[in-house]
Amino acid sequence: MPKASPSFDYGTCMACRACVDACPFSCLEDRKTGLERYNKAFPEMARPEKCTGCGLCAAACPVDAIAMLPSPAPGA
Amino acid sequence: MKGYTGKILLVDLGTGESEVQAVDDAVYENLLSGVGLGAWYLYRNIPAGADPLGPDNILGFTSGLLTGTGSVMTGRWMAVCKSPLTGGWGDSNCGGSLAPAIKHCGFDAIFFRGISPRPVYAYVDNKGVQLRDASACWGLDAVESEERLVAECWAAKKPAVAAIGPAAERLSLISGISNDLGRYAARSGVGAVMGSKRLKALVLAGTKAIRGEDPEAVKNLSKAYSRTMRLVNMPAFLKGAVLPLMGAALGAVKVAYSLDGMVSAMMFKRWGTAMNSTYGMTNGDAPLKNWGGSNADYSFKYYHHLNPDRVLARESRKYHCYSCVLGCGGVCDIKDLGKGEYAHTHKPEYETIMAFGGLMMNKNLDSIFYINELMNRAGFDTISAAGAVAFAIECYENGILSKEDTGGLELRWGDSEAIIALLRMMIAREGLGDLLADGVKRAAERIGKGSERYAVHVGGQELPMHDPKIDPMLGVTYAADPTPGRHTTSGGLYYSTSFLWTRVSWLPRFKIHPKAEDYEPSERGALENVAMTSFKMLIDGAGACYYAMLTGVPHFRIFEYLNAATGWTKSPDEYMEIGKRIQTLRQLFGIKQGYDPRKVRIHDRAAGRPPLKDGHNKGLFLRTEEMIPYYWKAWGWDEASGIPTEATLRGLGLDELLAEEAVHA
Ligand code: SF4
Ligand code: SF4
Ligand code: SF4
Numbered sequence: 200m201p202k203a204s205p206s207f208d209y210g211t212c213m214a215c216r217a218c219v220d221a222c223p224f225s226c227l228e229d230r231k232t233g234l235e236r237y238n239k240a241f242p243e244m245a246r247p248e249k250c251t252g253c254g255l256c257a258a259a260c261p262v263d264a265i266a267m268l269p270s271p272a273p274g275a
Numbered sequence: 276m277k278g279y280t281g282k283i284l285l286v287d288l289g290t291g292e293s294e295v296q297a298v299d300d301a302v303y304e305n306l307l308s309g310v311g312l313g314a315w316y317l318y319r320n321i322p323a324g325a326d327p328l329g330p331d332n333i334l335g336f337t338s339g340l341l342t343g344t345g346s347v348m349t350g351r352w353m354a355v356c357k358s359p360l361t362g363g364w365g366d367s368n369c370g371g372s373l374a375p376a377i378k379h380c381g382f383d384a385i386f387f388r389g390i391s392p393r394p395v396y397a398y399v400d401n402k403g404v405q406l407r408d409a410s411a412c413w414g415l416d417a418v419e420s421e422e423r424l425v426a427e428c429w430a431a432k433k434p435a436v437a438a439i440g441p442a443a444e445r446l447s448l449i450s451g452i453s454n455d456l457g458r459y460a461a462r463s464g465v466g467a468v469m470g471s472k473r474l475k476a477l478v479l480a481g482t483k484a485i486r487g488e489d490p491e492a493v494k495n496l497s498k499a500y501s502r503t504m505r506l507v508n509m510p511a512f513l514k515g516a517v518l519p520l521m522g523a524a525l526g527a528v529k530v531a532y533s534l535d536g537m538v539s540a541m542m543f544k545r546w547g548t549a550m551n552s553t554y555g556m557t558n559g560d561a562p563l564k565n566w567g568g569s570n571a572d573y574s575f576k577y578y579h580h581l582n583p584d585r586v587l588a589r590e591s592r593k594y595h596c597y598s599c600v601l602g603c604g605g606v607c608d609i610k611d612l613g614k615g616e617y618a619h620t621h622k623p624e625y626e627t628i629m630a631f632g633g634l635m636m637n638k639n640l641d642s643i644f645y646i647n648e649l650m651n652r653a654g655f656d657t658i659s660a661a662g663a664v665a666f667a668i669e670c671y672e673n674g675i676l677s678k679e680d681t682g683g684l685e686l687r688w689g690d691s692e693a694i695i696a697l698l699r700m701m702i703a704r705e706g707l708g709d710l711l712a713d714g715v716k717r718a719a720e721r722i723g724k725g726s727e728r729y730a731v732h733v734g735g736q737e738l739p740m741h742d743p744k745i746d747p748m749l750g751v752t753y754a755a756d757p758t759p760g761r762h763t764t765s766g767g768l769y770y771s772t773s774f775l776w777t778r779v780s781w782l783p784r785f786k787i788h789p790k791a792e793d794y795e796p797s798e799r800g801a802l803e804n805v806a807m808t809s810f811k812m813l814i815d816g817a818g819a820c821y822y823a824m825l826t827g828v829p830h831f832r833i834f835e836y837l838n839a840a841t842g843w844t845k846s847p848d849e850y851m852e853i854g855k856r857i858q859t860l861r862q863l864f865g866i867k868q869g870y871d872p873r874k875v876r877i878h879d880r881a882a883g884r885p886p887l888k889d890g891h892n893k894g895l896f897l898r899t900e901e902m903i904p905y906y907w908k909a910w911g912w913d914e915a916s917g918i919p920t921e922a923t924l925r926g927l928g929l930d931e932l933l934a935e936e937a938v939h940a
Binding site: 213214215216217220222223224225229232236237238239240255258259261262263 | 343345346347350372375376429431432433482484490493494497498501504505508511544545590591592593594595597598599600602
């Protein structure tokens with residue numbers, strides 16, 4: 200389990216999928232729909248077991264909509 | 276890092292050898308990346324007179340300078356080559372996911388020369404390139420190929436794939452290159468060049484970091500742009516049905532004015548480019564009935580068939596190219612169409628809707644959705660394929676083609692079943708379909724019998740769905756751009772939303788003026804065209820989207836973006852000089868290859884010769900041939916021949932840049 204994992208602020212996120220592309224392990228997918236009127240597809244964690252907590256997704260976000268938060272303890 | 280990687284990958288498909296080359300900073304400082312870098316490499320490395328489908332042609336995949344630096348709407352890549360359609364400069368722009376993937380492999384561009392002895396795909400990751408056997412993919416459509424290669428090559432990171440379909444394998448000159456399951460680099464015949472090299476696909480799986488000089492400054496620009504983009508929304512009560520009325524009202528205005536470019540973003544956010552499918556009919560933009568008809572033929576009572584709200588009814592979610600904050604695309608459900616063979620298709624673009632709708636008098640929107648996927652999988656440029664079908668219908672209606680020629684098909688305006696049947700013949704290159712698969716110019720040459728008057732193209736390239744009779748600057752671009760018949764380079768409408776005159780010292784302030792003035796050949800018009808085109812070259816060098824360009828420089832702050840990403844301190848004027856340099860190099864490429872700009876003429880129907888007798892564009896005609904000398908002169912090209920003068924080449928520093936010393940291996 201990595202120390203931190205990405206958390207998305209969907210109020211700021213523009214659904215641009217730059218984070219999806221930036222992840223070296225393709226942990227993220229743009230597939231979360233139904234959040235707003237246009238039915239855009241927002242990113243979410245799809246493969247948590249691959250996430251290393253590297254933060255590259257957060258660094259790539261053009262609008263800083265990703266915070267790297269401490270991962271919940273195993274089993275939490 | 277200054278946003279670019281400073282490296283290009285060169286692959287010889289004939290020998291299987293590859294090489295990484297470092298590119299001097301001076302190249303980026305003078306030409307940016309993307310189309311500029313591509314033109315620089317191709318000009319110096321494709322011998323004059325090269326066969327576009329032979330081993331000497333080079334196919335390049337270029338990324339953008341801003342791609343991946345924290346900028347938004349900068350995920351566009353380009354395919355560049357000598358065009359087999361026009362014999363001159365060829366390029367085609369595309370979104371999707373390929374642009375950052377090129378840079379994640381550590382390169383700004385990847386160039387292929389030679390012809391592989393057998394079908395291959397190129398797999399590139401952090402370690403370099405491998406040419407792998409593609410015999411299992413050869414013959415598959417572009418979407419199946421991508422799905423298969425992603426499954427086959429997905430190790431750590433999901434790879435980005437550019438692939439061709441059967442149309443390009445069969446060297447159709449109107450074929451393109453797909454990525455992201457059907458986003459297309461469609462124009463200039465780039466697919467045929469890839470097919471001729473037996474390169475089925477490019478698979479990119481690199482994970483190298485991309486960084487600009489000042490990421491914070493880049494992100495601040497992105498945040499400001501995104502805030503505005505979030506705020507502009509069409510009021511919910513404005514339904515698609517009002518668009519024809521809006522088009523009619525704005526089309527009736529007799530003065531040219533400038534509008535804030537975010538208005539277009541607002542419409543694209545809701546409908547995508549489909550917003551123009553009825554709006555464009557009433558303002559004179561749409562060419563109807565193979566450019567021979569008007570909105571009097573495709574009358575008001577049919578508009579509800581192509582209402583963009585009906586397009587949205589199939590959209591299950593939006594689609595964004597990499598780093599896009601607008602999202603004009605969509606994923607549409609089409610499981611109920613045809614034999615149910617396709618579950619989804621990308622939302623058809625306006626070009627496709629109008630080309631397979633109004634251009635051939637087709638009112639069946641479902642057929643357009645189906646055709647969209649059929650074409651995306653086969654790998655055809657929908658604009659050109661539709662141009663070929665409309666040409667064939669008009670030949671048939673006028674007795675130039677008989678039922679014997681068509682293999683028994685009754686080719687009538689608006690018959691969607693016959694249209695689909697003919698497209699299948701084009702994919703398989705059977706009978707008449709074989710002729711049409713190389714575009715209307717070549718088809719008319721082979722059919723003869725006066726058919727050329729129905730072959731609507733400029734310089735071999737079929738015309739897009741924008742009638743220049745309402746935009747004379749667009750007419751000049753159709754005829755005189757190094758990629759003729761291109762609607763995304765320049766035009767009066769784009770200029771009016773660019774607000775370039777607020778940043779560029781040599782441009783006169785935009786004044787509201789009678790539209791009639793724009794039909795007169797003038798130095799002002801030529802200068803504005805040069806400015807708009809130069810701006811577009813910057814957009815294509817940066818990897819930015821044309822819909823970001825349309826929002827104008829007050830919003831999409833490209834000059835500031837480029838300075839923040841590179842650490843340069845260039846002024847807007849200096850950047851515009853870069854745009855001029857790129858465009859001059861594109862022109863120079865064509866000249867070197869024997870492309871004679873004087874011989875390229877706008878098609879009579881597009882120019883209004885004779886003028887239409889009814890509809891919005893009734894009586895309108897263009898004086899494009901008189902405008903072109905002004906345009907060439909404004910670039911510093913010879914006004915009689917279109918050849919860039921020695922003084923201009925020296926002034927732009929192109930003489931030095933094109934010398935070999937600029938590269939150190
Ligand atoms: S933290 Fe790293 S590994 Fe985890 S999702 Fe983001 S980029 Fe991927
Ligand atoms: S990069 Fe940022 S804005 Fe773009 S999709 Fe990811 S979280 Fe959203
Ligand atoms: S506006 Fe449309 S074409 Fe442009 S980058 Fe966004 S999704 Fe792609």
